Amino acid sequence: MSTITAIRQQVRHKDRYSLYVDGEYAFSLSESALLESQVASGQQLSDTELTALKQLALQDKQYNLVLRYAALRPRSEWEMLTYMHRKDIPEPVAKKYTDKLKRIGLLDDQDFAERWVANRRLLKHTSQARLRQELRQKHIDSSIIDTVLAEDQESTDEIDVIAAIIHKKRARYSDPQKLIAYLARQGFRYDAIKTALDRADDANP
Template sequence: MPEIAKISVQKKDKHRYNIFLKENGQDVYAFSVAEDLLIEHHLRKGLTISDELIEQLKEKDSFYKVYTLSLRYLSYRMRSEKEIIDYLHQKEVDIETIKAVVQRLKQEKWLDDLAFAESFVRTRLQMAVKGPLLIRKELADKGVSNESIEQALIQYPFEDQMEKIDKWLNKQNQMSSKKSYKQQLENLKQRLMQKGFTQDAIQEALQQHSFEKDPNEEYQAVVYQGEKLIQKYKRKAAGSQLRQKVTAALYRKGFSFDVIEPFLDEYLDESANEHDINW
């Protein structure tokens, strides 16, 4: 059986060792092992080892490398089981080794999808303006089961949604004078829905928030939108047909007939007069 001629510490990793065997009177590099394996198998200079043990050491060390790589990946932050599997796939680790490493990580509690999901929800609550629906999607994308997601989202009650939405609304700029009051509220709803808040929470928060409709700003908005629509449609329509088209377009933009009619009475007459003068 071959004899260990020399053991040296690797320069780039002080916890790994190169094993040299004696062959034809020379020290020949054979393989490397992690410090734990060195200690476990009492490897030392002068020890004779079988070819079978050498293969076992290589297999164990291969597993240990992947295991250590996974721990390093987990050291930056918690990961879901799917994230670890995807990461090891990218490193071209074979399926059986991935399964074995994942099993050990779960046994040692380095991997726990429920604990990961709960930590993920807490972080999102502290750091981001995101509702439970968006957080649910993010966790699902990371491979977390529906059961674990549901349990983790217990930490995100309806009251916390309301508080998040209210703080976000308070940071928004004043209502724009270029859109109807109704359209501005719809835009706020859409943005909150994109952030993952539930419709019930959005509706209640908007009702509690003090958004006042200013008649003067609403008229300024209808003028801003209406003048553009008149320019758009007057090339192909006139008279009652032009009025109908502009009315319908403004109504779709959220303006009420109470503000549309005064605008049309004033601006369509002016538009008609300009048309007569130009003619």
């Protein structure tokens, strides 16, 4: 049998507690994990109970690492799973962590896709084709992509987006064909490019 000889709040991390077993530091737990474990100073543990407590401490540390990563910025579920794979977190455990993140609102592919599109609209003139490609690279479900881009299409005039790029890039691409090729590489449709160019020419005869 082993004995929990002390439980001490950490100085630098007030939400974590150091547990001492038989007079020596053994591991730490977050406040929530400590409450979940229901251990107390002076409590005796069998080898099986101590092993289970160490496993709880490991998963508690892993989850707090995952929680901090998720809180830095919005992430797709695929990004979170990829991160946990890099951290050698077993797939069943990673699935449990993603479920917990979803329950507390830190993981939602629909919300991620909406934020991604809104952010790209604020920072850069981007085609819907490029946005679709970027969301696919984040492994967002196609039904979510379709929904989010349909909403974006209702609020964004692609011709205006192209016109803004033409205004910015025309001095660099004096040859109209090179400008068209550039816009096509950005994922814009030829008919939309042609309409935007015609409008630009009409505005600047």
